[in-house]
Amino acid sequence: MPRPRGLPKTGGRKKGIANKRTREIADAAIAQGLTPLEYMLAVLRDETADPERRDEMAKAAAPYIHPRLASIEASHRIKADVRDLSDAELMAIASSTGIVEEAGGEGEHRGVH
Numbered sequence: 001m002p003r004p005r006g007l008p009k010t011g012g013r014k015k016g017i018a019n020k021r022t023r024e025i026a027d028a029a030i031a032q033g034l035t036p037l038e039y040m041l042a043v044l045r046d047e048t049a050d051p052e053r054r055d056e057m058a059k060a061a062a063p064y065i066h067p068r069l070a071s072i073e074a075s076h077r078i079k080a081d082v083r084d085l086s087d088a089e090l091m092a093i094a095s096s097t098g099i100v101e102e103a104g105g106e107g108e109h110r111g112v113h
Helices: 020-031 036-045 051-065 087-097
Strands: none
Touching: 036 051
């Protein structure tokens, strides 16, 4: 009889745990002294190996060593008109370009009219 909808699954192998066969293969590889990644890196470092084979091992090993870069979405609002900028934004632009020297008093700006 099937489990009624809405009832959580109970029993069975927990998510993320290797099954018996996978665990046996991994244990055998470790017992022999090299994991698949270690083998790929050994071939990659072997300067006497064929360069094409070394390239293939580099491609195969890369995902295990270097994570993929995540793509991000950048969104920026660009103000097209100088009249849309605040006084603080205008002063920051002027200061960064050397047009304005920092003055002692507020409202005192040399070089900008």
